[in-house]
Amino acid sequence: MNIRTIREARLRAAAGGPEILAHPGWSEAWPWLLQGTTTRDRDFALAAGDPGVVWGELASAIGCRAAVHARQPHGSAVGVRAPAGPGFHLAADSDGHLTREGGVMLGVTTADCVPITLVATPSASTPAAVGVLHAGWRGAAAGVLERGIRRMRDAFGIRPDDLHIHLGPSICGDCYEVGPEVHEALGLARPDAPTPVDLAGALARRAVEAGADPTRVTRSAWCTLCTGRELLRSHRGGDAGRQIAFVAIKRSPRR
Numbered sequence: 001m002n003i004r005t006i007r008e009a010r011l012r013a014a015a016g017g018p019e020i021l022a023h024p025g026w027s028e029a030w031p032w033l034l035q036g037t038t039t040r041d042r043d044f045a046l047a048a049g050d051p052g053v054v055w056g057e058l059a060s061a062i063g064c065r066a067a068v069h070a071r072q073p074h075g076s077a078v079g080v081r082a083p084a085g086p087g088f089h090l091a092a093d094s095d096g097h098l099t100r101e102g103g104v105m106l107g108v109t110t111a112d113c114v115p116i117t118l119v120a121t122p123s124a125s126t127p128a129a130v131g132v133l134h135a136g137w138r139g140a141a142a143g144v145l146e147r148g149i150r151r152m153r154d155a156f157g158i159r160p161d162d163l164h165i166h167l168g169p170s171i172c173g174d175c176y177e178v179g180p181e182v183h184e185a186l187g188l189a190r191p192d193a194p195t196p197v198d199l200a201g202a203l204a205r206r207a208v209e210a211g212a213d214p215t216r217v218t219r220s221a222w223c224t225l226c227t228g229r230e231l232l233r234s235h236r237g238g239d240a241g242r243q244i245a246f247v248a249i250k251r252s253p254r255r
């Protein structure tokens with residue numbers, strides 16, 4: 001299976017906003033889309049400070065009225081978000097968020113796990129929809145990606161092969177050594193001893209098995225531990241902090 005690897009561009013989320021890594025092809029193709037992963041520039045861990053301030057600043061820097069996040073139990077719950085009020089919203093525990101609302105920034109925190117961004121572009125009959133998921137090995141094994149793809153269909157009528165899916169900066173297949181039980185949980189051959197696993201690669205295969213079009217699936221070249229060590233936070237590298245992967249639709253999605 002041929003999944004394209006892309007190197008996200010480093011840019012500022014907005015004037016005075018934090019540095020982010022953004023999917024260059026998406027930014028170019030869809031000016032109505034706001035997306036990226038933050039860098040070491042700023043810590044977005046819930047424990048790091050007042051999330052209402054930290055997240056609210058990013059949301060307003062990119063022109064969003066609201067930000068939605070949740071504590072992430074490494075499960076498969078994915079919620080549809082349409083917050084009524086402005087500011088930061090902490091949703092019920094879940095590892096994924098979807099929305100069709102403009103001006104609502106969805107975010108997951110990561111520091112080695114794979115942030116997955118889902119984008120459905122608008123058509124004559126269907127408005128745009130976006131989503132973001134958090135997938136470590138437990139969430140991947142629990143089916144968070146499949147759940148996100150299915151909810152896009154059930155909630156918004158979007159077919160899996162119409163989705164664009166990006167697996168963002170995460171620990172790479174050389175750096176992520178895990179026990180045999182992890183390989184087994186991911187449906188891979190069980191090795192005899194701890195062996196590195198390519199979690200993003202496993203997720204890309206699962207996306208295609210769930211009906212995604214492989215030509216619309218991309219993965220990041222950035223590894224939180226080796227190639228992106230200076231830029232990103234890594235749990236295995238000893239960082240307590242987190243970056244966020246965010247996605248939003250600008251307030252007027254139709255150009």
Ligand SMILES: [Zn+2]
Pocket residue numbers: 171172173174175223224225226227
């Ligand atoms: Zn690596």
